[in-house]
Amino acid sequence: MDGSGRFHALTARDAGLVGCRTCTRVNEAGAERCVRCGERLASRDPTSMQKVWAWWIAGLLFYIPANIWPMLITSTVGRAEEATIIGGVIDLANLGAYGVAFIVFFASVIIPVGKFIAIAWLALIVRKPHGHKPGPLLHLFEFVEFIGRWSMIDVFVVAILAALVQFDLLATINPGIAAVCFALSVIFTMLSAMSFDSRAIWDRIETIADD
Known part of the structure; x- marks a missing residue:
């Protein structure tokens, strides 16, 4: 949060990462499937x-x-x-x-x-x-x-x-x-x-x- 009260959050997408919605494993943004469970990945x-x-x-x-x-x-x-x-x-x-x-x-x-x-x-x-x-x-x-x-x-x-x-x-x-x-x-x-x-x-x- 800055001085104006607004939030500046560093998200996984900003960091070049994407979280798996099935097992919560964090993967590289370019990966198509999760390295842990094999589920298809999508940033959103x-x-x-x-x-x-x-x-x-x-x-x-x-x-x-x-x-x-x-x-x-x-x-x-x-x-x-x-x-x-x-x-x-x-x-x-x-x-x-x-x-x-x-x-x-x-x-x-x-x-x-x-x-x-x-x-x-x-x-x-x-x-x-x-x-x-x-x-x-x-x-x-x-x-x-x-x-x-x-x-x-x-x-x-x-x-x-x-x-x-x-x-x-x-x-x-x-x-x-x-x-x-x-x-x-x-x-x-x-x-x-x-x-x-x-x-x-x-x-x-x-x-x-x-x-």
């Missing part, structure tokens, strides 16, 4: 933003029905009851299981919505030169990548309940269509985060520094 992914938004939209389209359609279908003595994600959280809270209700709500609502917002915000920021510090942006991106897998807690709970209650002759629990939609939404948002080329954060800061 020109289609990164297109893939980010494509996976993001797909994840959002599946997340909406995941919250509307039933997540669990419980059958007891010929009577079937359906429960959505929010309905399940309310039922758990009414039973006094506030801790479990909070965990399900956090993993099924807070984390997915936060991921959608964070990915979209990062993708919009790197479209043009920005004055944000790269450290917090990179930490946010790494957090989104790390936390994404924990959204599957709700799906795991449904799978475990369905497996256990099948042994009961009086009641059965089956996953609803929302479980499939939710799992697909989580997968698509994870792919959206993985498609984001974090090096674009530094490119836009370089653009400001060169102005």
Whole structure:
């Protein structure tokens, strides 16, 4: 950072190097494939933003029905009851299981919505030169990548309940269509985060520094 508050970062590209997106090995800029894993090298992914938004939209389209359609279908003595994600959280809270209700709500609502917002915000920021510090942006991106897998807690709970209650002759629990939609939404948002080329954060800061 210079006296004007602008960042002047020496990137691998400026140093004649290119990092492998698969194994993170630093290679010479002229190399076509990584010397460690053999993956094809590219200083930047020109289609990164297109893939980010494509996976993001797909994840959002599946997340909406995941919250509307039933997540669990419980059958007891010929009577079937359906429960959505929010309905399940309310039922758990009414039973006094506030801790479990909070965990399900956090993993099924807070984390997915936060991921959608964070990915979209990062993708919009790197479209043009920005004055944000790269450290917090990179930490946010790494957090989104790390936390994404924990959204599957709700799906795991449904799978475990369905497996256990099948042994009961009086009641059965089956996953609803929302479980499939939710799992697909989580997968698509994870792919959206993985498609984001974090090096674009530094490119836009370089653009400001060169102005």
